[in-house]
Amino acid sequence: MNCSQNELLQAYADGELDAANRFMVEQHLLHCSNCKQELETILQLRDLLKNRYETDSSKEIPPFNYPPKRKLYRQAWIWWGATAAMLVIALTVYLQVPTMEKSSTSDFYIEFETYTDANKPIDEQPLELVIIESNQEQELMQSNF
Amino acid sequence: MVLFEEIYSEYYFMVNRFSVRMTGEQNTADDITQEVFLDLYHQLKAKKEIRSMKSWLFRIAANKSINHMRKLGKIELTENNTPFEKLIEPEREYELTEELNESIQQLEEQDQVLLALYSEGLSYKEIAEVTGIKVTSVGKTLSRALSRLRKTFKHNYHELFSE
Numbered sequence: 001m002n003c004s005q006n007e008l009l010q011a012y013a014d015g016e017l018d019a020a021n022r023f024m025v026e027q028h029l030l031h032c033s034n035c036k037q038e039l040e041t042i043l044q045l046r047d048l049l050k051n052r053y054e055t056d057s058s059k060e061i062p063p064f065n066y067p068p069k070r071k072l073y074r075q076a077w078i079w080w081g082a083t084a085a086m087l088v089i090a091l092t093v094y095l096q097v098p099t100m101e102k103s104s105t106s107d108f109y110i111e112f113e114t115y116t117d118a119n120k121p122i123d124e125q126p127l128e129l130v131i132i133e134s135n136q137e138q139e140l141m142q143s144n145f
Numbered sequence: 146m147v148l149f150e151e152i153y154s155e156y157y158f159m160v161n162r163f164s165v166r167m168t169g170e171q172n173t174a175d176d177i178t179q180e181v182f183l184d185l186y187h188q189l190k191a192k193k194e195i196r197s198m199k200s201w202l203f204r205i206a207a208n209k210s211i212n213h214m215r216k217l218g219k220i221e222l223t224e225n226n227t228p229f230e231k232l233i234e235p236e237r238e239y240e241l242t243e244e245l246n247e248s249i250q251q252l253e254e255q256d257q258v259l260l261a262l263y264s265e266g267l268s269y270k271e272i273a274e275v276t277g278i279k280v281t282s283v284g285k286t287l288s289r290a291l292s293r294l295r296k297t298f299k300h301n302y303h304e305l306f307s308e
Contacts, residue, residue, distance in 0.1 A: 010288040065179060
């Protein structure tokens with residue numbers, strides 16, 4: 001050991017040296033007054049640092065302020081659940097639409113173009129049906145009963 | 146959460162004292178301590194792993210204190226932010242403590258953290274866990290930080306701690 005190895009003295013003061021190094025430092029301290037003085041300073045500074053603040057023994061630990069429990073609408077799973085439900089509803093409605101169109105007659109209306117004679121039986125009357133789609137495309141359908 | 150409450154009781158003063166050492170303000174230290182344990186609460190609730198509780202708490206407290214110090218730019222002791230309960234000690238030693246605090250606050254951020262951990266009595270191994278410095282380098286790094294403190298202290302006030 002030489003006198004410039006300050007970290008060795010520091011580690012010695014802190015009790016961080018193994019037996020071999022501790023022995024080496026102690027042997028050196030026996031005949032080196034400078035290092036002995038340095039060790040004194042290290043210990044003095046260490047005590048000063050450690051005693052800078054001390055917990056008042058009468059002081060009580062304040063209660064921990066637990067974070068407020070998250071409200072229902074803030075919980076992620078609620079949002080995922082709501083989104084999934086919306087998707088299911090939207091999908092159901094979408095799949096139902098063609099069925100509804102088939103059964104609906106609201107997009108069509110029928111006009112009787114020809115004059116009918118009420119005195120004749122129905123199978124002797126010319127009948128012209130005009131089916132008009134809602135998009136204004138007309139499809140003329142003639143039917144003779 | 147029984148485990149959390151046990152940890153809170155066991156480590157509260159340790160974290161609080163360390164935060165005072167770092168910031169020099171009791172009120173700020175109380176806030177930081179609360180934040181540290183709030184982080185721990187969430188950490189435990191999320192079942193995240195904590196290898197060493199003591200090191201983890203010190204690390205979080207150090208980071209929060211550093212953030213606070215960075216925001217302030219400089220830590221100053223005022224009447225409203227009185228230091229933690231002082232030891233009842235001779236007047237001269239009290240003065241020394243005050244002067245030492247001021248000298249520490251003039252050091253680099255890393256040195257301040259290191260000295261605060263050292264003051265708390267952490268072993269080199271624990272200091273390494275908190276700071277991320279290699280265990281084998283802690284002695285040398287700490288010794289240098291202490292030398293810088295002595296230099297600043299001597300420059301400011303005393304011949305007591307010669308270089």
